[in-house]
Amino acid sequence: MSSIIFSAMARLFFWAMLAVSIFILYRGHDEPGGGFVGGLVAACSVAILALADGVPSARGMIRVHPVILVGIGLVLAIVSGLPGLVLDASFLTHQWLEFPNGFKLGTTMIFDLGVYLVVFGGFLSLVFRLYEEVS
Amino acid sequence: MSLIALIFISLIGSLVAHRVALYAGKAGPWLVALLPAFLFFSFLGHAGAIGTGEVIFERIDWVPSLGIGLGVRLDGFSLLFTLLITGIGTLVTLYAGAYFAEYPAKKRAMFLFFIILFMSAMLGTVLADDLIMMFVFWEMTSVTSFMLIGFEATKPEARKAALQSLLVTAGGGLSLFAGILLIGMTLGTFSLSEVALRADELVASPYLAAIIVLILGGAFTKSAQFPFHFWLPNAMAAPTPASAYLHSATMVKLGVYLLARFDSIFASVPAFGLTLVAFGSATMLIAAFLALRAIGYKGVLAQSTVASLGILVMLIGLDGYVASVATVGFILTHALYKAALFFCAGTAIHATGITRLRGLGGLARFLPFTAAAAALASLSMAGLPPFIGFISKEYLFEAQLESSMNWIPVLVAVLVNAVMVAVAGAVSLKPFFFNRERIESVKHGETLGLLVGPLILATLGTLFGIAPWLVAQSLVQPAASALYGSPIDVSFSLWHGLTPMLALSALVVALGTAIVVYWDRLHIALRRMRWPDRLLGDKGYHAVFDGVIGAANGSTRFFQNGDQRRYTLIVAIATIALIGWAYFRSGGNFAILATGGPILIAPTALLILAVAGAVAAARTQSLITAVVAVGIVGYVSALLFLMNGAPDLALTQFSVETLVVVVIMAVLVRLPTYAPSTRTAGERRIDIGVSAAFALLVFVGLATMTAEPLDMRLTEFFSQRSLTEAYGHNVVNVVIVDFRALDTLGEIAVVGFATLAVWGLLRRRRPANATLARKG
Structure with missing residues (x-):
């Protein structure tokens, strides 16, 4: 499937969807969204690239091996539970930092990023493997 | 030093030992042996306090929410075991260093690592007061035993024996685990000492029979009792140092240890003791019989070990305090002489390369010190004065005569002990002193490492016989008291006077001498028989093993036949059956919520669209159309969610x-x-039926669930918090x-x-195959 129009649009969509996926991940805690949906959208963005330009160029675009993404995601999710284990003696009890201006930062963000990466990497491996067979 | 710390030192020490053995060359085993020696003297330091009846408790929380902790207890009985484990562990380490002298350092280091790791597991098991902790270490001994039996991994029989012992002992461990969980459920505690205090509650429990059977399952498999007696002789595929340590002196006694611990708890259940006496006696008889038929040097020793374990199980089943003394005395005696004999057997086999007992002879010329150690150890095994074996055999008969059992166990014990006397003669006199013509030369002589172990053990067996007061008050008395449950006075001495026990001993020695004289003829006559192979071997094990594999193959062929439609069909039918069963079990109510309100236009339109999509997906022959149609159903659900x-x-x-x-x-x-339709009309009818049933089930479920008033408690909780x-x-x-x-x-x-x-x-196939596939 080599079409210049599709290929050019795919690049645009790739960046747009990747940005949207990160936005979905970020807003998840207060608005609809979160790591799971974010990861799905991110996987979609790369899948479009793979569909348009083939798997090698999509791999080149994200550089990291999808299975490694899964691993990093799992590690992040586990690590995000450690502060709770130390401070509260309870694994995965999330800890929060509150700033004077009302801005809050919690370990939930790290956990959700882990979910995002696992889903992203997981679907990506599926997509890559299946499309590799085709081309 | 804290007992828990000693266990951890031992565990971490196994890793250090591996490195040391790897890089320290010839001195490696001697350095590694410092660890068990250090542990031995640490435990020996507690002997004084334990001797006065003190019990040391320690506890660290592990999983507090489940009431599981690292709870350890050191009393007289566990002290005896820790000393045997670390003491013989030291000698085994030295012996293994010499035994594997010609092996590559990497292999030798690996062996020492497993030995020390096994020792740690043993220490954890016998020190544990928490039953869960005991189970964890118990299974760890099974796993390390697996690694050691299969150490010569290139030999198929070693791999087979390793797997067999793992399946039997670890399987028995699971049975033990189930028993432990039932105890925990009944009493709400996993602490062995608390269970002992509340024994009457446990005995009154409705699960009592199940608990006893499950615990016996764990103990009988570990200690190779009938009908699990077959794995221990097969485990002789292990290198001899491992056989001496695991399969005679320590690990196989864990089952005995467990039964001894539970003996006082189940003291008021007559069936418990009776079962032990029955199974112990059966094991003794079978093993004594098989010892006469065994061909290999180690095989004969292994069968006699099984017989000894049978004696111990029978002794625990007997009542009376003499039985406790006899149990403790025999554990000590057996560990001393059997480990020594295994060491001697290992040296003889190693030096000649011959494993058959009847192929060996006149080795005393080449291995004089080994021969001396074998002679001393076998005299103790034969139960002759002034060796410690004599004292423990006197106690064995006294325990039987004092107990409330009838004369059958006495008869069994006389027969079996006569065979033990004969085995003692057959494994020391024959290979070392008689039949000089069988062996002309040996590959190598004795080295210091090969001699330390057997000589020390054989000497101790003699010394403790001549001077029994060395161990009577410090070791045997506290152990027997801990076993019996209250302090008892032990007169562990050589001369008891002219008693019935002495007469029985004399009878045993006379019978045993007769057997050893006619050993070869008896052996050949017994080998001619075919029925023992069928009845007493591991045929039952193989039947179960092959049965499981066969069932797995059959079910795999049926369920996983490669046809995706079959998979889908099985999953769908199973789901329908499970949910349908649950639905009818819970009363089979059907309700539908009639709101009576106006029909909502938008959702209705969407639902019609979904139905259209579903019908299109089912009807179309085009796969792309099917995907799109199913997608429509998905998008409609998403819109409904929105x-x-x-x-x-x-x-x-x-x-x-x-x-x-x-x-x-x-x-x-x-x-x-386009997919041509390959489904026959009949198959399609089944498909339609399953789909309709599934749809009906989902409809009934959804309608009934939504008719119930919605429980908002969780929703409220989460929204508030x-x-x-x-x-x-x-x-x-x-x-x-x-x-x-x-x-x-x-x-x-x-x-x-x-x-x-x-x-x-989904890995891409190899390029060669891919080109072939493309051409084809």
């Missing part, structure tokens, strides 16, 4: 639907656009990442592992 206030679900559903189309397209590209405690407005997301974070972690771990599997399974 309209009913679940934007998160809707968003996820949209993304999943999109991705599914993208992924399926990749598969479809390689498939023909999500902002105050988790600082999030989006309740769904807060539940996922915070309240139920552990669930989510489990789920993403599953996604991760599934990814790994997919990555491996």
